[in-house]
Amino acid sequence: MNYRFGVDYYPEHWPEDRWETDARLMAEMGLKVVRLAEFAWRKMESAPGRYNFDWLERVIDILSRNGLKAILGTPTAAPPAWLVELHPEILPVDSTGTRRGFGGRHHDCQSNPDYRTAAAGIVGAMADRFGSDSRVAGWQVDNELGNSHKNLCHCVHCRRAFQSWLENRYGIVERLNAAWGTDFWSQAYDRFGQIDTPKLTPNAHSPALILDWKRFHSDLIVEFQRNQIAILRGRAKDQFITHNCMGFFDLVDYFDLAESLDFVSHDQYPTGYWETPPGRCPEDLAATLDLMAALKRRTFWVMEQQSGPTGWQIMGRTPKRGQLALWTAQSIARGADTVVFFRWRSCTVGTEQFWHGILPHDGVPGARYQELKAFIASMGTVMPRFEGALNMAEVAVVHSYEQNWALEIQPHHPDLDYVRVSQDIYRALFERNIPVAYVSPESDLTPYKLVIAPPLFLDIPGVAARLEAYVQAGGQLVLLPRTGVKNYENACLTGAPLPGPYAExxxxxxxDYDCLRDAETKVVADGAEGLGLYWWDVVTVKSATPLFTATGAEHSGEPAMTMNRYGEGIAWYVATFPDRTLMRAMAARWIAAAGVRSLGESPPGVELVRRKGPGGEFLFALNHTGESLIHDPGAGWEHLVGTARLEPYGIAVLVKKD
Structure with missing residues (x-):
């Protein structure tokens, strides 16, 4: 494959006599692949069955003559006006029962049979035309599946699909009634056909219904993608299939979505306009990349890497000189074998007029072009040496979409957020330059010395037994509050005291427990004073050893953490959600007990990342500060890119000497 760098390009936005210039500039910059057409449905099919790929053929030919391969996006995220006019019912319905209008993107219902037929038509026609074209490297299915669909869709087709999904899951309605506890508020059903989607109601819906709705919604998106993949697999020869995910976006289970892809792609926007300025912190950016590597336990692509300031109605911060290269290096360090920049040229029309690309509106190469061109020339020469290599970790953090969904429904504390808890754990390890691997609840845990799980709110079948066996065999496990609370159907467990199946x-x-709505709990931990936030479990110790007791007015003398030796391993329990100080102290205990190794010391603000594979062991030093800093890796390392002096937002790549 060996592509390395590319760009997202929208030739339909520009005069045809500009295409050759763009291709030449791309090639001179060092780009090798170009994504095309993912929003160009109307350009390729102007009326039902009236296909026009000649313009796309000319673009692909120009790119090919300049040494560039094409990646084609299926355009199903942008249904054209003629399709909506023919079948207005493809427009999605929100939870108030209001049908959304045409415009923007993702104005579609993925259950609608007419939309599915039209989508299959355009995907099939594209595959017939380009599926055996050697100038086309591969395909991206749709674009950011689930984006814009948070409150959608509640139409009659989605209702019927939901009912069918429930019938397949429960078999008979009596089993559903028992699982959901529908005697509460007289919500029992006589048949599956009575069950509606969770539209706006005077009060709150049953948490069991909402959880199954979230599961159904995820499965629907996965099925929609698989339908397109089936078409492409049958007609596209020697071309990859991927999809661009969005980090910790939670509408769809990315482990399920990734299963049928050749590899995962990801969209990385450090200063997205929706973020609190100045943008996302380095550890959160790193965590999203590590999650992408986890989805298939292999390297991935970044299909949209930020290349300028972002904006729709409002704008984010403009990247400082050097940050575009730094962020790209971070993506590569954490497992991206190819990085595709969004976008080539800032568009002059439409919603994304101020979502800036490598080139400004006038199309003249400037500082962003030159910065990334120099970076590609430097990094591109060393990337073949660690292709396919991953950031090998001794610590795993469990990431479960179902646990996240259950806590979204009933977070208890308004500020308690599953993903934020996961990232707080990650930060404490990131600060120590300790590699982290995200794992699903079904993953093999034997490679890891330490496994940390954000709240296991639901008792997902098999998970408790798997974690127990891991500890019994010598692993170290950390569990947090709100673990072992519910069964798989989202009903509270009754067979044993909390934490249910994890108590022994x-x-x-x-x-007992306390939702700290208007309080914090002071905790002294190894000489540092931290805080317990959001929640406090009142722990009764059986065989465990209590650690780090509360000292303030709230829950004084009660343990904030316990340690229990079990078999050959240790199980830790954290009775609250620690602030940064307390999390650091607790993490230091876990790391020391498990014998987890750091990648080494670095100045504050310098991230260390390792990629290790058959080609050797490589260390990245990434300076996220605006100051010049020195990183001394010690003996045994040789610089391939950069030096020990890291300029502001500078990078270095080192290889371990034989």
Whole structure:
């Protein structure tokens, strides 16, 4: 494959006599692949069955003559006006029962049979035309599946699909009634056909219904993608299939979505306009990349890497000189084998007029072009040496979409957020330059010395037994509050005290708890004073050892953490959600007990990342500050890119000497 760098290009936005200039500039910059057409449905099919790919053929030919391969996006995220006019019911319905209008993108219902037929038509026609074209490297299915669909869709087709999904899951309606507890508020059903989607109601819906709705919604998106993949697999020869994910976006289970892809792609926007200025912190950016590597346990692509200031109605911050290269290096360091920049040229029309690309509106190469051109020349020469290599980790953090969904429905504390908890854990390890691997609840845990799980709110079948076996065999496990609370159908467990199926493993009972809505709990931990936030479990110790007790007015003398030796391993329990200080102290205990190794010391603000594979061991030093800093890796390392002096937003790549 060996593509390395590319760009997202919208030739339909520009005069045809500009295409040759663009291709030449791309080639001179060092780009090798170009994504095309993912929003060009109307340009390729101007009326039902009236296909026109000649313009796209000319673009692909121009790119090819300049040494550039094409990636084609299926354009199903942008249904054209003629399709909506023919079948207005493809427009999605929100939870108030209001049908959304044409415009923007993703104005579609993925259950609608007419939309599915039209989508299959355009995808099939594209595959017939370009599926055996050697100038086309591969395909991207749709664009950011689930984006814009958070409250959609509640139309009659989605209702019927939801009912069918429930019938397949439960078999008979009596089983659903028992699982959901529908005697509460007289919500029992006589048949599946009575069940509606969770439209706006005077009060709150059943948490069991909402959880199954979220599962159904995810499965619907996965099925929609698989339908397109089936078409492409049958007609596209020697071309890859991918999809551009969005980090911790949670509408769809990315582990499921990734299953049928050749590799995962990701969209990375450090200063997206929706972020709190100045943008996302380095550890959160790193975490999203590590999650992408986890989805298929292999390297990935970045299909949209920020290349300028972002904006729709409002704008984010303009990247400082050097940050575009730095962020690209971070993506590569954490497993991206190819990086595709969004976008080539800032568009002059439409919603994304101020979502800037490599080139400004006037199309004249400037500072962004030169910065990324120099970076590509430098990094491109060393990337073949670590192609396919991953950031090998001794610590795993469990990431479960179902646990996230369950806590979204009932977070208890308005500020408690599953993903934020996961990222707080990640930060404490990131600050110590300790590599982290995200894993699904079904993953093999044997490669890891330490496994940390954000709240296991639901008792997902098999997970408790798998974690118990991991600890029994010598692993170290950390569990957090709101673990072992519900069964898989989202009903509260009754067979044992909290934390339910984990009580014996942890050597504790939780007989009471406190939602800290207007309070914080002071905790002294190894000489540092931190805070317990959001929640406090009142722990009764059985076989465990209590650690780090509360010292303030709230829950004074009660343990904030316990440790229980179980078999050959140790199970830790954290009774609250730690602030940064407390999390650091707790993490230091876990790391020391598990014998987890750091990648080494670095100045504050310098991220260290390792990629290790058959080609050797490589260390990245990434300076996220605006100051010049020195990173001394010690003996045994040789610089391939950069030096020990890291300029502001500078990078270095080192290889371990034989």
């Amino acid at each position: 493993l942890l050597g504790i009972h939780v007989l």
